Amino acid sequence: MADPRRRGQRGRRSGGRPPARAGVDAPRAAAYEVLRAVRVDDAYTNLALPPALERHGLSGRDAAFATELASGTLRRRGTYDLVLAACIDRPLAKVEAKVLDALRLGAHQLLSMRVPAHAAISTTVDLVRARAGGGPAGFANAVLRRVSERDLADWVRLVAPADPRGFAAVAHAHPRWVVDALAEALGPRADELDDLLAADNAAPRVTLVARPGLAEVAELVAAGGTASPQSPYAVELAGGDPGAVPAVGQGRAGVQDEGSQLVALALASLPLEGADDTWLDLCAGPGGKATLLAAMAAQRGARLLAVERAPHRAGLVRRSTRPASPGMLGVVAADGTVPAWASDRFDRVLVDAPCTGLGALRRRPEARWRRTPEDLTDLVPLQRSLLSAAVTAARSGGVVAYATCSPVLAETVGVVEAVLAERGDAELVDASGLLPGVTDAGGPLPGTLQLWPHRHGTDAMFVALLRRRPGDRIG
Structure with missing residues (x-):
């Protein structure tokens, strides 16, 4: 996905106040706010994202960029923390929380998104400067330059434990106890563990439900969806805003896994x-x-x-x-x-x-x-x-x-x-x-x-x- 640094500024709704401070583009500002809400307010990502996108007037590609930046950073936080710890000469607990949030956003762009390294580093430094000042901005610049020296696979090999489940926990960004619990739940099919962990890290598709007696599957298919063979009420939406589907807006259908x-x-x-x-x-x-x-x-x-x-x-x-x-x-x-x-x-x-x-x-x-x-x-x-x-x-x-x-x-x-x-x-x-x-x-x-x-x-x-x-x- 292209870097929307400037395009995001143009994406503001006319007449609205500038949502991001000078030097911080709107998609990254929105993603940062989501990380802060999750950390400070125990917010859920899927509930914190829509109002953040709304505040910054984001839609289309800019909204998709901010969504992946926030969700992906939170999803892989444990792995990024190990990488950052290897690049910092102090415990992460000693790093100011708002700076660490920004560093995680920078790490996700460098290691898991198609953002050029110079853009990932410079925009994160801008974010730290706006939120924490010039000194922390220089610190962030040095840390992210070290992160950029390796790709994600190299970092995982460097920081992950050698045992298979420990390695899987870092490679797929799950706590070790969760990996163990999921492997136990898979039982005799524990060889599917990597596939399960990878699926946990894939963005979920948007699935609609045609509530019987209120909406028809054909109506949702006509709105751009694909019927599922598993549930007689399920339609996978190819893209766009589910709320724009008339049946969803009227409550006759809804978004439901x-x-x-x-x-x-x-x-x-x-x-x-x-x-x-x-x-x-x-x-x-x-x-x-x-x-x-x-x-x-x-x-x-x-x-x-x-x-x-x-x-x-x-x-x-x-x-x-x-x-x-x-x-x-x-x-x-x-x-x-x-x-x-x-x-x-x-x-x-x-x-x-x-x-x-x-x-x-x-x-x-x-x-x-x-x-x-x-x-x-x-x-x-x-x-x-x-x-x-x-x-x-x-x-x-x-x-x-x-x-x-x-x-x-x-x-x-x-x-x-x-x-x-x-x-x-x-x-x-x-x-x-x-x-x-x-x-x-x-x-x-x-x-x-x-x-x-x-x-x-x-x-x-x-x-x-x-x-x-x-x-x-x-x-």
């Missing part, structure tokens, strides 16, 4: 005996799966109750599900582990449980550096409690879908086996035939499903279906 669509489809596809008119989404925020389920429910004469613990996220669910309101019972701000509804009530229940998110690293590049193994200490008990509460909420013969956007075994098979062992009123249902468009998706427990970015082009979603045993009731 295909893996999330397949989770909802698996739950809705399992045959049930008896009533099938009352559904529950126990962890509904921000509302994508709830909206798809509500649209499906409406077509069957069923309705969905959406539950979200955080009130502000419950508000997002209300806005998201509004176009599918005929399929909605309502949205409740409540703790799913302390039910505010009667037991034995729901025909279908979804538990899209809070998790480490290590299956969605394509879309949230910062998550790999935020999460630690200790996070599982809090998450796994919560996941077990939510799944048990979902079983209690289901009627006799009703079905529960337990899903995570993490393939980590402690969060998938570990949770399901623990709940099955604790409860005599639940059984695992074979989900393997419910998604005819999906192949090679057998999960770590027979009958479960595990999607992968390198096999299916989706987030690494895990799905297990449990049924309340017919005739069993609580108490």
Whole structure:
């Protein structure tokens, strides 16, 4: 991609204030702001990017450049930090944080983007000078000149450990514990580890969902998309702003990873005996799966109750599900582990449980550096409690879908086996035939499903279906 240093300045909207300080081009200023928001405010990259692009009036190639600069830098931060540490005569912890952010941006341009070295160095020095002063600018110039002496492959060979997984962790910019956890989740197919890690570093495609009864796949295809063979509702958008697609702007369609669509489809596809008119989404925020389920429910004469613990996220669910309101019972701000509804009530229940998110690293590049193994200490008990509460909420013969956007075994098979062992009123249902468009998706427990970015082009979603045993009731 060409360097948009000057073009970005012309890309400002007429009448707006200059978004970047003198000497700093707009795309790099926007990317720097995203890195700062992630570091200071614990922001998510995919949420911090749009307002940064808007503030700087960026669109088209300039927006794409800023997006790759921010996302790519955050994605490969761990590798760049090792490279920078080899070029600096002090611990990185002693480098001013705002200078280090800029150095990471410079390293990404030098090592992973088609930006000439002189442009990558000079623009980063300009950025440091504008944000931190002349002294740090000279320091940044010296450091980046050292970085530019080798390409990325040479640097990886120099700074990576010799053992295969340690080398893979640096080469693919994943923490070592994440590499180990993903290798364990791949099980007997651990030879796919490099492919999986590489897929985590590929920018995700934009996938739309045609909400049934509200939009047609053909309508989205006509808007420039390509239908998917995996989900009957999925359309991959070739490019452009999804919000410019009329169906998306009207809420009849939305942006949704295909893996999330397949989770909802698996739950809705399992045959049930008896009533099938009352559904529950126990962890509904921000509302994508709830909206798809509500649209499906409406077509069957069923309705969905959406539950979200955080009130502000419950508000997002209300806005998201509004176009599918005929399929909605309502949205409740409540703790799913302390039910505010009667037991034995729901025909279908979804538990899209809070998790480490290590299956969605394509879309949230910062998550790999935020999460630690200790996070599982809090998450796994919560996941077990939510799944048990979902079983209690289901009627006799009703079905529960337990899903995570993490393939980590402690969060998938570990949770399901623990709940099955604790409860005599639940059984695992074979989900393997419910998604005819999906192949090679057998999960770590027979009958479960595990999607992968390198096999299916989706987030690494895990799905297990449990049924309340017919005739069993609580108490």
